[in-house]
Amino acid sequence: MTGSILGNRVLRKEDPKFLTTGGVYVDDMHAEPLLAGAAHVTFVRSQMAHATILGIDISAALQAPGVIAVHTAASLKLAPETSSYNPGVSRTLLASDRVRYVGEPVAVVVTEHANQGEDAADLVVIDYEPLEVLIDIEAAMTSSTLIYPDAGSNIAVDSTLWGMPDVTGDDFFADCEVVVKGRYINQRLAPCPLEVRGSAVAWVDGRLFQWISTQHAQGVRDQINKSDSTSHVRVITPDVGGGFGAKISAYPEEIVLGRLALAVNRPLRWRETRSESMISLGHGRAQLQYITIGGNRDGKVLAYRLEAIQDSGAFVDVGAVLAPACTRPMSSGVYAIPKIECRTKSVVTNTTPIVAYRGAGRPEATAAIERAMDMFAAEIDLDAAEVRRKNLIGKFMQPHTTAIGQEYDVGDYEGALDLVLAAANYADLRKEQATRRARGDRNQLGIGVSVYVEITSGGTNHEDARIEVLPDGRAIVYTGTSPHGQGHVTAWSMIASEHTGIAMDKIDVVWGDTDLIPEGLGTYGSRSLQLGGAAVHETAIKLVEQAKIFAASQLEAAESDIVLDKERGVFHVAGTPAKSTSWGDLASSRANDGGLGYAHRFTSGGATFPFGAHVAVVEVDTETGKVTHLRQIACDDAGTVLNPLLLEGQIHGGIAQGSAQALLEEFVYDADGNPKTGNLAEYAFISAVEAPQIELVAMATPTPRNPLGAKGVGESGTIGSTPAVQSAVVDAVAHLGVRHIDMPTTPERVWLAINQ
Amino acid sequence: MKVSITINGSAQSHDVEPRTLLVHYIRDQAKLTGTNIGCDTSSCGACTVHLDGEAAKSCTILAAQADGGAVTTIEGLAINGEMHPMQKAFMENHGLQCGYCTPGMVMAAIGLLNENPKPTDEEVRLGLEGNLCRCTGYHNIVKSVLAAANK
Numbered sequence: 001m002t003g004s005i006l007g008n009r010v011l012r013k014e015d016p017k018f019l020t021t022g023g024v025y026v027d028d029m030h031a032e033p034l035l036a037g038a039a040h041v042t043f044v045r046s047q048m049a050h051a052t053i054l055g056i057d058i059s060a061a062l063q064a065p066g067v068i069a070v071h072t073a074a075s076l077k078l079a080p081e082t083s084s085y086n087p088g089v090s091r092t093l094l095a096s097d098r099v100r101y102v103g104e105p106v107a108v109v110v111t112e113h114a115n116q117g118e119d120a121a122d123l124v125v126i127d128y129e130p131l132e133v134l135i136d137i138e139a140a141m142t143s144s145t146l147i148y149p150d151a152g153s154n155i156a157v158d159s160t161l162w163g164m165p166d167v168t169g170d171d172f173f174a175d176c177e178v179v180v181k182g183r184y185i186n187q188r189l190a191p192c193p194l195e196v197r198g199s200a201v202a203w204v205d206g207r208l209f210q211w212i213s214t215q216h217a218q219g220v221r222d223q224i225n226k227s228d229s230t231s232h233v234r235v236i237t238p239d240v241g242g243g244f245g246a247k248i249s250a251y252p253e254e255i256v257l258g259r260l261a262l263a264v265n266r267p268l269r270w271r272e273t274r275s276e277s278m279i280s281l282g283h284g285r286a287q288l289q290y291i292t293i294g295g296n297r298d299g300k301v302l303a304y305r306l307e308a309i310q311d312s313g314a315f316v317d318v319g320a321v322l323a324p325a326c327t328r329p330m331s332s333g334v335y336a337i338p339k340i341e342c343r344t345k346s347v348v349t350n351t352t353p354i355v356a357y358r359g360a361g362r363p364e365a366t367a368a369i370e371r372a373m374d375m376f377a378a379e380i381d382l383d384a385a386e387v388r389r390k391n392l393i394g395k396f397m398q399p400h401t402t403a404i405g406q407e408y409d410v411g412d413y414e415g416a417l418d419l420v421l422a423a424a425n426y427a428d429l430r431k432e433q434a435t436r437r438a439r440g441d442r443n444q445l446g447i448g449v450s451v452y453v454e455i456t457s458g459g460t461n462h463e464d465a466r467i468e469v470l471p472d473g474r475a476i477v478y479t480g481t482s483p484h485g486q487g488h489v490t491a492w493s494m495i496a497s498e499h500t501g502i503a504m505d506k507i508d509v510v511w512g513d514t515d516l517i518p519e520g521l522g523t524y525g526s527r528s529l530q531l532g533g534a535a536v537h538e539t540a541i542k543l544v545e546q547a548k549i550f551a552a553s554q555l556e557a558a559e560s561d562i563v564l565d566k567e568r569g570v571f572h573v574a575g576t577p578a579k580s581t582s583w584g585d586l587a588s589s590r591a592n593d594g595g596l597g598y599a600h601r602f603t604s605g606g607a608t609f610p611f612g613a614h615v616a617v618v619e620v621d622t623e624t625g626k627v628t629h630l631r632q633i634a635c636d637d638a639g640t641v642l643n644p645l646l647l648e649g650q651i652h653g654g655i656a657q658g659s660a661q662a663l664l665e666e667f668v669y670d671a672d673g674n675p676k677t678g679n680l681a682e683y684a685f686i687s688a689v690e691a692p693q694i695e696l697v698a699m700a701t702p703t704p705r706n707p708l709g710a711k712g713v714g715e716s717g718t719i720g721s722t723p724a725v726q727s728a729v730v731d732a733v734a735h736l737g738v739r740h741i742d743m744p745t746t747p748e749r750v751w752l753a754i755n756q
Numbered sequence: 757m758k759v760s761i762t763i764n765g766s767a768q769s770h771d772v773e774p775r776t777l778l779v780h781y782i783r784d785q786a787k788l789t790g791t792n793i794g795c796d797t798s799s800c801g802a803c804t805v806h807l808d809g810e811a812a813k814s815c816t817i818l819a820a821q822a823d824g825g826a827v828t829t830i831e832g833l834a835i836n837g838e839m840h841p842m843q844k845a846f847m848e849n850h851g852l853q854c855g856y857c858t859p860g861m862v863m864a865a866i867g868l869l870n871e872n873p874k875p876t877d878e879e880v881r882l883g884l885e886g887n888l889c890r891c892t893g894y895h896n897i898v899k900s901v902l903a904a905a906n907k
Binding site for chain 2: 011012014015016017018019020021022023024025027028030115191192193194195196239240241242244273274275484485486487645646648649652653654655656657660679680681685686687688689691693694
């Protein structure tokens with residue numbers, strides 16, 4: 001018997017396809033017969049940030065070459081659809097009475113060829129009456145202009161209306177020797193999956209078939225059925241070129257396609273351009289934070305207050321509830337702070353709606369408390385690592401509840417901090433920094449430390465799996481998760497193989513087709529391994545138990561005497577291996593009795609709380625303000641590791657995206673609501689040149705909340721890295737009197753901080 | 757207008773509109789969808805192919821400009837099912853996640869080594885600056901290219 005495959009660096013089964021022919025993304029489906037003769041869809045988008053629509057003239061567009069039809073909300077008879085999070089917020093899938101952001105779809109053009117759409121869309125004339133544009137969230141909070149008049153306020157979600165306690169007054173900090181206040185901008189980011197949105201639809205015998213680039217087919221199915229109860233839609237997920245949270249839910253453009261296909265009686269294909277995607281795929285972050293932190297001069301923090309104002313954008317989507325649902329519960333971070341209070345308000349503005357983006361509410365919480373810790377430390381002249389050590393929650397292997405009321409599963413934060421400081425040679429870095437400062441070097445060294453905890457699989461605690469064994473001995477794993485880069489084909493094959501003895505190359509993994517997998521929660525929130533992987537784990541074990549019953553019958557032995565030889569993938573009576581039956585034999589024998597398979601729903605013991613510590617090392621050119629991110633040393637504890645190769649890939653990506661927020665990326669509007677970063681030539685998308693050298697330190701504290709001991713890892717790198725990198729930039733110029741620089745710490749901002 | 761381009765060793769001839777970009781020719785006429793489109797500003801490099809032996813972003817070239825030329829795409833790299841050393845290096849070093857940037861990244865990386873067979877880490881990063889990966893797996897992409905260079 002060889003050892004377990006689990007925990008090994010197994011290369012990805014997915015890769016040969018991606019490397020030799022490329023994936024089959026939604027725009028690559030030339031061979032799909034149901035899409036033969038499909039026409040092409042192009043949306044006409046608002047060029048105004050806030051305006052009343054007085055009229056839409058489609059007559060010229062109808063005459064353009066290749067045009068099959070032009071539709072609006074009126075011609076498609078679209079009814080207003082209400083936000084899940086605020087009953088006063090409704091919109092039609094195509095704007096009808098009012099536009100609320102630049103990029104909002106207003107009309108739609110159907111053409112024979114893809115390249116005719118843009119020309120025709122330019123000919124749709126929309127008559128606007130401009131309204132006051134609200135871009136600044138604090139201005140929007142108090143403006144008499146209401147973006148959704150029926151909501152009665154631009155504050156669309158308020159944590160106190162969810163029954164969460166309000167913040168109080170100065171008395172909260174009465175026992176503190178030192179009180180520090182801050183105002184931090186956690187800036188708006190564009191998720192930028194490299195594959196933009198795309199979808200294709202065809203009606204088949206009164207049912208809608210919809211292919212879509214998504215992270216959660218079953219959720220998209222429910223959205224489409226809710227919007228159009230006659231669709232009985234089957235959602236199918238091709239390969240997906242990245243999501244990062246922005247492709248969890250379907251967008252209006254995607255939801256309207258079925259009705260449009262019905263209206264023109266043709267299958268349809270839609271693929272947005274990158275410039276469309278930048279302004280109409282949801283954005284992330286966009287949170288303004290007011291913090292107050294107080295404590296004693298010895299470094300002990302006694303009280304912390306976070307007031308978060310979340311930009312919701314021009315709709316009330318999931319981005320509006322991340323602040324109360326994710327930022328607030330995680331506001332304490334890794335620290336044993338006796339008193340914490342937090343209020344969040346989410347405000348509608350005339351900007352692209354905010355959705356989930358890698359971390360989704362938790363990076364904001366971590367950024368706030370980590371920045372607050374740094375500013376508190378600076379005030380009392382304490383080292384960044386030392387102030388953290390003084391305040392960390394001690395190691396706990398039973399659930400721990402913070403002052404804000406959030407329970408964490410297990411944690412050893414000081415352990416992670418010790419490991420990362422040692423790996424970084426922290427003391428040596430400080431020495432080098434001191435030397436450069438003493439010399440007055442132009443290039444100064446900055447060292448940033450963060451310690452973080454985050455919540456993964458928050459809000460969902462179950463996932464479905466089904467394994468079928470075929471007469472040829474192959475197995476198919478059907479999963480409710482939905483990979484788009486995470487490597488589930490490899491990971492789920494490893495787990496299924498481990499328990500069944502069926503070789504990994506004989507296991508296929510299927511996802512994202514709602515007819516084959518009616519129940520599934522998709523992939524987001526770093527939930528997949530701990531729920532979907534655990535579901536495969538339990539299903540495989542139960543499948544083996546069931547197969548033993550059939551094997552016992554076939555081998556005429558007692559069930560308790562049947563053993564599975566995982567080396568050979570056969571069942572036999574204990575002690576007599578010569579007389580055996582294989583998975584394929586068993587499946588064949590069951591061919592007329594429902595086959596051989598098992599379906600099962602795994603339910604976890606709750607959310608899990610990955611944690612870690614990061615050290616960022618940057619160099620700042622004090623004459624130009626340019627920052628170079630030299631090194632990121634990171635210890636990320638995601639529990640028991642299934643495949644270190646996949647784990648490291650997730651952490652590497654997370655760190656680079658976190659570095660991008662700290663240093664480079666920001667989605668910006670002018671005062672009239674025009675996007676200033678609406679394509680990839682203008683948006684500072686991180687490249688290999690800016691990405692840091694990454695050094696990972698292993699740590700694995702299993703969670704008791706699932707049988708794999710696994711916690712999520714898709715977002716933790718981002719959550720841990722961003723504050724460390726920002727802190728390092730401030731640290732590099734701290735000796736010049738700088739205490740804070742907002743993200744992204746561009747050369748201009750750094751230079752201004754030094755020189756003002 | 758008619759253009760004739762040899763793609764992955766196969767001579768092809770198609771009628772195209774003069775404004776047709778090479779990437780659209782490859783995807784829509786030649787039906788080779790391994791080459792992806794990730795932007796509309798020639799920023800991302802997802803559409804990188806080799807034109808007459810040199811890496812080029814196929815969204816920056818008209819099909820008409822490639823008339824008479826030879827194009828290699830990701831589909832043309834493996835020989836008799838044997839992956840190119842760069843493809844192998846990406847697999848062995850987990851140099852890809854969602855796979856969308858991968859074809860362009862691999863083609864750019866081969867072009868890079870053709871010009872500079874033994875690049876430093878920094879040279880690889882500079883050489884791939886025009887190829888974006890949003891899984892931001894640059895660490896392993898660079899590792900893959902260096903591994904291929906050292907074979």
